[in-house]
Amino acid sequence: MFATQEWCGLSAMTLSAFVADPTNIFAPAGTPASSIFSLSMLVLGITSAIFLVVAGILTYVLIRYRSRGAGGRGEQEPPQIYGSNQIELSWTVIPILIVVMLFLATTRVIYTTEHAQRPTNALDVTVIGHQFWWEYHYPQLGVVTANELHVPVSDHAHPLPTYLTMSSADTDHSFWVPRLAGKMDVIPNKVNTMWIDPQAKGLYLGQCAQYCGVQHAKMLIRVYADTPEEFAAWIARQRQPAVDDPSVAEGRNVFMHNACISCHTIRGTVATGRFGPDLTHVGSRDTIASGSVPNNPANLRQFIDNPANLKPGALMPPMHLDSHDLDAVTAYLTTLK
Amino acid sequence: MATQIPVTEIQDQKVQSPQRHWLEVLHDWVTTVDHKKIGLMYIGYALIFLVIAGFEALLMRVQLAIPNNHFVSPQVFNGLFTMHGTTMVFFVGMPILFGFGNYLIPLMIGARDMAFPRLNAFSFWISAFGGLLLYFSYVGGSGLYGAGSAPDVGWFAYAPLTARVFSPGHSTDYWTLSLLLTGIGTIGTALNIVATIISMRCPGMKMSRLPLLPWLYLVTSGLTFVAIGPLTAAQIMLLLDRYVGSHFFDTQAGGSAVLWMHFFWIFGHPEVYILVLPAFAFANEIIPVFSRKAIFGYPAMVAASVGIGFISLGVWAHHMFTVGLGPGENTFFTLATMIISVPTGIKIFNWLATLWGGKIHFTVAMMFAIGFLFQFLIAGLTGIMLSVAPFDWQLGNSYFVVAHFHYVLVGAILFMLFSAFYYWYPKMSGRMLSERLGKWHFWLFLIGFHLTFDLMHVPGLLGMPRRIYTYEADRGWMIWNVIISSGAIVQTVATLLFVFNMVWSYFRGPIAGPDPWDAWTLEWSVSSPPPSYNFAEIPVVASRRPLWDLKHPDDPDSDYEMDQPTPHEKQEKSL
Numbered sequence: 040m041f042a043t044q045e046w047c048g049l050s051a052m053t054l055s056a057f058v059a060d061p062t063n064i065f066a067p068a069g070t071p072a073s074s075i076f077s078l079s080m081l082v083l084g085i086t087s088a089i090f091l092v093v094a095g096i097l098t099y100v101l102i103r104y105r106s107r108g109a110g111g112r113g114e115q116e117p118p119q120i121y122g123s124n125q126i127e128l129s130w131t132v133i134p135i136l137i138v139v140m141l142f143l144a145t146t147r148v149i150y151t152t153e154h155a156q157r158p159t160n161a162l163d164v165t166v167i168g169h170q171f172w173w174e175y176h177y178p179q180l181g182v183v184t185a186n187e188l189h190v191p192v193s194d195h196a197h198p199l200p201t202y203l204t205m206s207s208a209d210t211d212h213s214f215w216v217p218r219l220a221g222k223m224d225v226i227p228n229k230v231n232t233m234w235i236d237p238q239a240k241g242l243y244l245g246q247c248a249q250y251c252g253v254q255h256a257k258m259l260i261r262v263y264a265d266t267p268e269e270f271a272a273w274i275a276r277q278r279q280p281a282v283d284d285p286s287v288a289e290g291r292n293v294f295m296h297n298a299c300i301s302c303h304t305i306r307g308t309v310a311t312g313r314f315g316p317d318l319t320h321v322g323s324r325d326t327i328a329s330g331s332v333p334n335n336p337a338n339l340r341q342f343i344d345n346p347a348n349l350k351p352g353a354l355m356p357p358m359h360l361d362s363h364d365l366d367a368v369t370a371y372l373t374t375l376k
Numbered sequence: 377m378a379t380q381i382p383v384t385e386i387q388d389q390k391v392q393s394p395q396r397h398w399l400e401v402l403h404d405w406v407t408t409v410d411h412k413k414i415g416l417m418y419i420g421y422a423l424i425f426l427v428i429a430g431f432e433a434l435l436m437r438v439q440l441a442i443p444n445n446h447f448v449s450p451q452v453f454n455g456l457f458t459m460h461g462t463t464m465v466f467f468v469g470m471p472i473l474f475g476f477g478n479y480l481i482p483l484m485i486g487a488r489d490m491a492f493p494r495l496n497a498f499s500f501w502i503s504a505f506g507g508l509l510l511y512f513s514y515v516g517g518s519g520l521y522g523a524g525s526a527p528d529v530g531w532f533a534y535a536p537l538t539a540r541v542f543s544p545g546h547s548t549d550y551w552t553l554s555l556l557l558t559g560i561g562t563i564g565t566a567l568n569i570v571a572t573i574i575s576m577r578c579p580g581m582k583m584s585r586l587p588l589l590p591w592l593y594l595v596t597s598g599l600t601f602v603a604i605g606p607l608t609a610a611q612i613m614l615l616l617d618r619y620v621g622s623h624f625f626d627t628q629a630g631g632s633a634v635l636w637m638h639f640f641w642i643f644g645h646p647e648v649y650i651l652v653l654p655a656f657a658f659a660n661e662i663i664p665v666f667s668r669k670a671i672f673g674y675p676a677m678v679a680a681s682v683g684i685g686f687i688s689l690g691v692w693a694h695h696m697f698t699v700g701l702g703p704g705e706n707t708f709f710t711l712a713t714m715i716i717s718v719p720t721g722i723k724i725f726n727w728l729a730t731l732w733g734g735k736i737h738f739t740v741a742m743m744f745a746i747g748f749l750f751q752f753l754i755a756g757l758t759g760i761m762l763s764v765a766p767f768d769w770q771l772g773n774s775y776f777v778v779a780h781f782h783y784v785l786v787g788a789i790l791f792m793l794f795s796a797f798y799y800w801y802p803k804m805s806g807r808m809l810s811e812r813l814g815k816w817h818f819w820l821f822l823i824g825f826h827l828t829f830d831l832m833h834v835p836g837l838l839g840m841p842r843r844i845y846t847y848e849a850d851r852g853w854m855i856w857n858v859i860i861s862s863g864a865i866v867q868t869v870a871t872l873l874f875v876f877n878m879v880w881s882y883f884r885g886p887i888a889g890p891d892p893w894d895a896w897t898l899e900w901s902v903s904s905p906p907p908s909y910n911f912a913e914i915p916v917v918a919s920r921r922p923l924w925d926l927k928h929p930d931d932p933d934s935d936y937e938m939d940q941p942t943p944h945e946k947q948e949k950s951l
Binding site: 060061062063064065072074075078079082083085086089090093094096097100101104105106107114116117118119120121122123126127130131134135138141142145146148149150152153154170209210211213215217220221222223224226227228229231232244245246247248249250251252253254255256257259351352 | 449450451454528530534535536537542627628630631632633634667668669670672673674675676698699700702703706707710711714715717718721722724725726728729731732733734735736737738746749750753754757758760761764765766767768769770771772773774837838839840841842843844845846847848850851852928931933936937
C-alpha cells in the first residue's frame with residue numbers, strides 16, 4: 040500500500056525542504072504577493088514581540104512564584120489581591136493602540152490590491168473552474184486553452200498585468216498561485232477578479248484551494264510567465280486550427296467516432312464538446328490531467344484508457360477502447376501541437 | 377455575615393447498597409433526570425466520539441505522511457475529514473462542554489438540579505441520537521467495505537457541493553439531519569443553563585458573586601441561542617433544495633453559494649467561542665486554586681467574556697476574505713476581528729496577574745492549564761495574522777489555518793479539558809486520578825501536540841491547501857508531513873494513557889474526600905461524588921469564594937468585595 044520508492048526518497052525530500060520551494064508564500068514574484076509579504080513581515084514582527092513579552096512574563100511568573108513548600112494544607116496562603124482598575128486600563132489601552140496601527144497598515148494593502156488602477160494595456164483572461172480542471176479564455180486574442188496559463192512577464196519598466204475574471208461551471212474552487220498573489224475563490228453564479236504580474240520569466244505553481252469534490256487534490260495550476268516575444272509566439276500558435284497530420288488519420292477517426300467529441304473541442308473538426316478541456320493544442324502542453332502527470336504518450340494512453348488510473352474521481356469516463364484504438368488516439372493527440 | 381455551608385460530609389448516600397442487576401442500573405441511567413448523571417453521560421458519549429474522530433485523524437495523517445500515497449482512496453479521505461470535523465465540533469466539543477456545565481453549574485451555584493430536569497434528559501438523548509445518525513451513514517448506503525455513504529462535503533459543506541447533482545445519494549442528508557437533531561438538543565441545554573443560572577442561585581449569590589464558570593457558561597449559552605438558529609435554518613433550506621426543488625443554494629438555477637457561507641459562518645464563528653468560552657471557564661476556576669489566589673480582576677473577566685460574546689457575532693466574514701466580497705467588507709471584518717483580540721488579551725493578562733504573587737502548585741491539572749495559557753497565546757497571535765485580510769488571502773484554506781484552529785481546539789480547549797478532568801474527576805468519581813500517570817500523559821501529549829501542530833503551520837506557508845488527500849512530491853512538503861504524522865502517533869499514545877488512568881483510578885485511585893484541592897467554590901463543600909440532591913441544606917453565601925470565607929473566618933473575601941459595591945448594591949444601601 041505504501042509506495043516503497045516514496046520512503047526511499049525521504050532523505051532527498053529532507054534536503055528539498057530547505058531549497059527554494061515552488062509555492063512558498065515568502066518568495067513573492069509579483070506585486071500582490073510582494074505587498075502581502077511586506078505586510079506579513081510587519082504582522083510577524085508585532086506578534087513575535089507580543090509573544091516574547093507575554094511568554095517571558097509567564098515563564099518568569101512560573102519560576103518566581105512556584106510553591107516552595109510541601110504544598111500541604113495549612114500552609115500560609117499568599118496575600119490575596121483582587122484586582123486593580125489602573126492595571127486593567129493599561130492592558131486594555133495598549134492592545135487597542137496596536138490594533139489601530141495594524142488595522143491601518145492592513146487597510147492600505149487591501150485597497151491597493153483590490154482597488155488597483157487597471158492599466159489600459161492589461162491582458163484579460165477569463166478563468167472557469169471545473170471539477171477538476173481549469174479553463175482559460177483570452178477574449179482579446181481569441182484563444183481557449185486549459186490547465187496551463189500563459190501570461191507575459193510584467194517587469195517594472197513595462198508593467199503588463201494580467202486581469203483574471205473568474206467564475207465556476209460547477210462547485211466552488213479557489214485560484215491560488217502563492218508566489219504571484221493571494222487566492223481568490225472561483226464561485227458559480229459569481230464573477231470575481233484578481234490580477235497577477237509575474238516579475239520574472241518562469242513557471243509558477245499553485246492549485247485549487249477550495250474543496251471542490253473527490254479529486255480536489257489534483258486540480259493543479261501552472262502559470263507560465265513568458266517574455267513578450269515568447270508570449271506573442273505562443274498566442275500565434277494557439278490561434279492556429281488543429282494540426283491535421285495524415286499519418287494519424289486512424290486515431291483521428293477513432294476520436295471523431297467516439298464519445299470524445301461530446302465533451303472535447305478540437306477546432307476545425309466535428310469535435311465541439313464544451314464539458315472537458317479544449318484539446319486543439321493539447322500536444323503543446325507539458326502536462327495532462329490538470330498538471331498531475333507529464334504529457335507523454337504513456338501517460339496519455341493510460342489516462343484515455345481509464346482516467347481513474349491517474350486521477351480517481353475525474354469526471355471523464357473510461358473509454359473502453361481496444362489496445363489498437365488506444366494507440367491510435369494517443370498518437371493523434373500527441374500530434375496536436 | 378455568617379456563612380452557613382454544611383461542609384460536614386453527608387454520608388447517608390454512601391450506605392452500601394446491595395449489588396444491583398445490570399438492567400436495573402441501565403434503567404436508572406436511561407431514565408435519569410439528575411443533572412450529574414446526565415452530565416456524566418454527555419462526557420462519556422463525547423469521549424467515545426473523541427476516540428472515533430481521533431482515529432479518523434490518525435488515518436488521515438497516515439495517508440498524508442508521504443506524497444502520492446495510496447493508503448486510502450480520495451473518496452474515503454474526503455469522508456474522513458468531513459466526519460472528523462463534524463464529529464469533533466458537534467459530537468465531542470459541544471457535548472463534553474455541556475457535560476461539564478451540566479455537572480458543575482448546579483453544584484457551583486448551590487442548587488439541587490437544573491431548572492428543567494426533563495428537558496435536560498431530552499436534550500441529551502436527542503443530541504446523542506444525532507451522533508448515532510451521523511455514524512449510521514457508514515453502515516448505510518454501500519456498506520462498511522465501501523466506507524458506506526459517509527458525508528464527504530467538508531464540515532462546512534459549502535454549496536453547491538451539497539446539491540443533489542454533486543452529492544447524489546443520502547450522505548449529505550445524514551449530515552444535515554444529524555446536525556438538525558443535535559441543534560435541538562443544544563438549544564434545549566443552553567436554555568436550561570440560562571434558566572438555571574438566572575433563577576436557581578442559592579441565597580446570597582448575586583450575579584456579582586456568581587463564580588466565573590457559570591458566568592462564562594451563561595455567555596456561551598446566550599451565543600448558542602443566536603448561533604444555532606441560522607445553522608438550523610440553513611439545513612432546512614438545504615433539505616428543501618434537495619427534495620422540494622427550491623433554489624436557495626442551487627447555483628445551477630440561480631441560487632447563491634455565498635448565501636450558504638454567510639448562514640454557515642454566522643453560526644460557525646460564534647461556535648468557536650461557544651467551544652472556547654467553557655475552556656476559559658475551567659481556567660478561571662483552576663488557575664486561582666493552584667496559585668492559591670483569588671482571580672485577578674473578576675469584573676474585568678466578566679466584562680471581557682460578555683464583550684467577546686457580543687463581538688464574536690460580528691466577525692463571521694473573516695472566514696470569507698477570499699470570497700470576493702470587496703475591499704469594504706474585508707476592511708470591516710478585519711477591524712472587527714482584530715478588536716476581539718482586546719478582550720481576549722485582557723483575559724490572558726488577568727490570568728498572568730492571578731499567577732503573579734501566588735504559590736503555584738504544579739499538579740497535573742495546573743500543568744495542563746499552563747499548557748493552555750502558552751498555546752492559547754500562540755493561537756491568538758496566529759489568529760491576529762489571519763485577521764489581516766491580505767495575509768489571509770495567502771493563508772486562508774491552507775494548512776496554516778488548519779494548524780491555527782487545531783491550536784485553539786487542541787492546544788487550548790483540549791488541554792483545558794484535560795485539566796478539568798484532573799481537577800473534577802475526584803469530585804465526579806470520588807477517587808483521585810494518578811498524578812504519576814498524569815504527568816506522563818501531560819508530557820507525552822505536549823510533545824506530540826507540538827510536533828504535530830507547530831510544524832503544521834509550515835506546509836501552509838509553503839502553499840499546501842487543506843482537504844487534499846494527497847500532494848505533489850516536488851513541493852517540499854513531505855518532510856513536514858512526516859513529522860506531523862509522527863506527532864499524531866505520540867498524541868495517540870498519550871491519550872490511551874489518559875483513558876487507562878481514568879479506568880484504573882476509578883477502581884484503584886486514592887479516595888478523594890470532599891475537597892482534595894483545598895478549593896473555594898461550593899461543589900467542594902459536598903461529598904465526592906455528591907448525593908443526588910447535592911445539598912442537604914441549601915447554602916447561603918456572602919462572597920465569590922464561600923469556602924475561603926469558611927476556611928479563613930478572620931479574613932473573609934466578603935470584606936474586600938464590599939469595598940467595591942456593585943451599582944445595584946449601592947442602590948440597595950441608599951434605599
